Amino acid sequence: SAVISQKPSRDICQRGTSLTIQCQVDSQVTMMFWYRQQPGQSLTLIATANQGSEATYESGFVIDKFPISRPNLTFSTLTVSNMSPEDSSIYLCSALGGGSSTGELFFGEGSRLTVL
Amino acid sequence: QQPVQSPQAVILREGEDAVINCSSSKALYSVHWYRQKHGEAPVFLMILLKGGEQKGHEKISASFNEKKQQSSLYLTASQLSYSGTYFCGTEPGGTSYGKLTFGQGTILTVHP
Numbered sequence: 001s002a003v004i005s006q007k008p009s010r011d012i013c014q015r016g017t018s019l020t021i022q023c024q025v026d027s028q029v030t031m032m033f034w035y036r037q038q039p040g041q042s043l044t045l046i047a048t049a050n051q052g053s054e055a056t057y058e059s060g061f062v063i064d065k066f067p068i069s070r071p072n073l074t075f076s077t078l079t080v081s082n083m084s085p086e087d088s089s090i091y092l093c094s095a096l097g098g099g100s101s102t103g104e105l106f107f108g109e110g111s112r113l114t115v116l
Numbered sequence: 117q118q119p120v121q122s123p124q125a126v127i128l129r130e131g132e133d134a135v136i137n138c139s140s141s142k143a144l145y146s147v148h149w150y151r152q153k154h155g156e157a158p159v160f161l162m163i164l165l166k167g168g169e170q171k172g173h174e175k176i177s178a179s180f181n182e183k184k185q186q187s188s189l190y191l192t193a194s195q196l197s198y199s200g201t202y203f204c205g206t207e208p209g210g211t212s213y214g215k216l217t218f219g220q221g222t223i224l225t226v227h228p
Contacts, residue, residue: 004157031213031214033214033215041220041221042118042203042218042219042220042221043158043203043205043216043218044218045215045216045217048214048215058215092157092158096214103146103148103163103165103171104160104163104171105148105150105160105205105214105216106160107157107158107159108157109156109157110157
């Protein structure tokens with residue numbers, strides 16, 4: 001299994017500012033993903049964080065708004081840029097397990113952002 | 117395209133059984149099931165792969181009908197700890213390996 005730590009766990013931000021969320025996995029993983037979950041809603045995939053190369057974004061999400069870094073196999077960041085109240089959501093980091101956990105998707109506790 | 121889950125909500129008494137369904141309009145490589153309690157991260161329950169392979173918890177079972185692109189999660193002799201929101205996640209495979217599209221969720225409440 002993989003243990004995923006995210007920070008901040010929550011934050012209140014002002015419109016127009018940017019915030020970077022950090023994600024640390026306790027073991028090396030091949031694939032990491034970022035999801036968004038609005039309160040009471042389902043999870044929506046934002047992008048795949050690729051180690052050493054640009055992230056792969058899903059339809060409706062762009063790099064200028066959600067720049068992602070992944071410098072190594074255990075760490076990734078997601079920045080939410082030029083925030084508006086519509087960006088208020090929970091952002092979840094996830095990683096695909098390996099070995100006996102192959103195929104399992106592990107999630108961090110999430111970062112709850114409120115944009116005023 | 118988002119898979120469709122049914123029912124949207126279930127209320128049970130301890131010891132009762134429940135079935136949650138997940139249906140996709142796309143061909144699938146795998147179906148995943150997760151449970152999320154309020155304010156917590158989703159937790160892996162089960163993965164069902166095309167071809168019949170399954171992996172998951174002993175007390176929870178599921179099925180995957182590849183022809184119909186449907187999966188069902190069976191919760192038997194429910195316990196209070198089963199309460200939460202259940203999500204199915206579908207994976208088409210290929211270049212989308214690991215990328216899950218989640219259903220809208222089924223809220224399960226178990227009462228004593």
